[in-house]
Amino acid sequence: MTTLLTNIAELTTNDPSRTADPTGTLHDAAVLIDGGRVAWVGAVGDAPDAEEVVDAGRRAVIPGFVDSHSHLVFGGDRAEEFEARMAGQKYAAGGIRSTVAATRAASDDALRVRLRGFLGEMLAQGTTTVEIKSGYGLSVADEERLVRLAAEVTPEVTFLGAHVVPAEYADRADDYVDLVVGPMLDACAPHAKWIDVFCETGAFTVPQSRRVLEAGIARGLAPRVHASQLGPGEGVRLAVELGAASVDHGTYLTDDDIAALAASDTVLTLLPGVEFSTRQPYPDARRLIDAGVTVALACDTNPGSSFTSSMPFCIAIAVRDMGMTPAEAVWAATAGGAGALRRDDVGIIAPGARADLVLLDAPTRIHLAYRPGVPLVRRVWKDGVPVA
Numbered sequence: 001m002t003t004l005l006t007n008i009a010e011l012t013t014n015d016p017s018r019t020a021d022p023t024g025t026l027h028d029a030a031v032l033i034d035g036g037r038v039a040w041v042g043a044v045g046d047a048p049d050a051e052e053v054v055d056a057g058r059r060a061v062i063p064g065f066v067d068s069h070s071h072l073v074f075g076g077d078r079a080e081e082f083e084a085r086m087a088g089q090k091y092a093a094g095g096i097r098s099t100v101a102a103t104r105a106a107s108d109d110a111l112r113v114r115l116r117g118f119l120g121e122m123l124a125q126g127t128t129t130v131e132i133k134s135g136y137g138l139s140v141a142d143e144e145r146l147v148r149l150a151a152e153v154t155p156e157v158t159f160l161g162a163h164v165v166p167a168e169y170a171d172r173a174d175d176y177v178d179l180v181v182g183p184m185l186d187a188c189a190p191h192a193k194w195i196d197v198f199c200e201t202g203a204f205t206v207p208q209s210r211r212v213l214e215a216g217i218a219r220g221l222a223p224r225v226h227a228s229q230l231g232p233g234e235g236v237r238l239a240v241e242l243g244a245a246s247v248d249h250g251t252y253l254t255d256d257d258i259a260a261l262a263a264s265d266t267v268l269t270l271l272p273g274v275e276f277s278t279r280q281p282y283p284d285a286r287r288l289i290d291a292g293v294t295v296a297l298a299c300d301t302n303p304g305s306s307f308t309s310s311m312p313f314c315i316a317i318a319v320r321d322m323g324m325t326p327a328e329a330v331w332a333a334t335a336g337g338a339g340a341l342r343r344d345d346v347g348i349i350a351p352g353a354r355a356d357l358v359l360l361d362a363p364t365r366i367h368l369a370y371r372p373g374v375p376l377v378r379r380v381w382k383d384g385v386p387v388a
C-alpha cells in the first residue's frame with residue numbers, strides 16, 4: 001500500500017542533505033509512504049502516483065516525536081507530593097520509594113493497562129518512539145517484571161535497578177549495588193538494551209554509578225545516565241568517559257561538564273517537565289547549543305518529578321524559558337531524541353526511514369510553542385499506519 005501525503009505547507013525532514021540547516025525544511029512538499037517506510041520526499045509538483053492520497057491542507061508535517069526518557073511502568077501516583085511541592089516543599093530523590101511500594105503491590109495486568117494508557121496518550125500527542133526505564137521494582141523479581149513489561153511495547157528498554165537504594169537496604173547501599181550488578185542484572189539484561197543509573201546525592205555515588213554502568217556494559221547493555229538534576233556533580237563526566245549515548249537532566253552543569261559534552265558523542269537530554277514540576281531553574285539550552293553540545297528534549301514521564309507525557313508541552317517550555325528556537329526545539333524532540341537512542345531510522349523523514357509522521361493542525365511548527373496547551377496534533381502515522 002502506498003500513501004502520498006501532499007500539499008504540506010512546511011515539511012520538517014531533519015535530513016541534513018536537503019538544506020544548510022539541520023531541520024531540512026521544505027515548503028509545498030509531499031511524502032510518499034510505502035510499506036511502513038518513507039519512499040520519496042520532494043516538491044508537490046514532482047510527486048509520484050500512489051494508491052491513496054492524503055491532502056495535508058497546507059498544514060505542517062514533522063517527524064514523530066522520539067521521547068528518549070520515560071518511566072512508564074509504575075503503580076499509584078504522587079499527587080499529594082506535587083501539591084505539597086507547589087506549596088513550597090523541596091523535591092528529593094527519596095520520593096521514589098513510595099512509588100516502589102505501589103509498584104510492587106500492583107499486578108502485571110494492572111501495570112500493563114496503565115502502561116498502554118500512557119502510550120495511547122503519547123501517540124495522540126505525536127510520540128511514535130519511546131524509551132522506557134525500569135526502576136520502581138528494586139528487587140530482582142520486580143525489576144525483571146518491569147523490563148519484561150516494557151519490552152512488550154518498545155525495543156528501547158532501560159534497566160534502571162540503580163534508581164534509588166530501596167528501604168530494605170537502608171545504610172547498606174554497597175550491598176544493594178552488589179545485587180544490582182549481580183543477580184538483578186542477570187535477570188534483566190535479556191529484556192533490556194540500555195543500562196542507566198541515578199548518579200546524584202540521595203541516590204548513587206560516582207564510584208557506585210561507575211560499577212553499575214561498567215557491569216551493564218560488560219553484559220552488552222549500552223550506557224545512559226541520570227546526572228546533575230539536583231545539584232552539580234561528576235555524573236556528566238562519568239557518562240562522557242564511558243561513551244554514554246545520553247546523559248539526562250543537566251539542570252546544574254559546570255563549565256567543565258559543558259566542555260566535556262561538546263567534545264563528545266554523548267547527547268545531553270533536557271527534561272523541562274522536571275524543572276516545571278519541581279520548581280527548579282530551567283537549564284540554559286542556548287548556552288549549551290552555542291557551546292556545541294547536542295541537545296535532545298524528552299518528557300521523563302514519571303509520577304514524581306514530571307508527570308507530563310506531552311512533547312509539545314516540553315517544546316513550548318524549551319522555547320519560552322530555555323532559549324531554544326522553535327526549529328531547535330522540534331529538532332531536539334525528534335532527531336535529538338533519535339541521537340540519544342543512537343537510532344538513524346526515526347526522527348527523520350527521508351527515503352528508507354520509518355514512516356513515523358505527525359500532521360499538525362497548524363501551518364508551521366512554530367505553533368507548537370506559540371499555541372501552548374492546544375492539541376495541535378491532527379494525525380499520526382507510525383510505521384506508515386494511521387494511529388491517531
Ligand code: NIG
Binds near residue numbers: 071093096099226274
Ligand atoms: O528522572 N531522577 C530520577 N528519576 C526520576 C524521578 C523519579 C521519581 O521521583 O519518582 C527522574 O526525574
Ligand code: FE
Binds near residue numbers: 226300302
Ligand atoms: Fe528519569
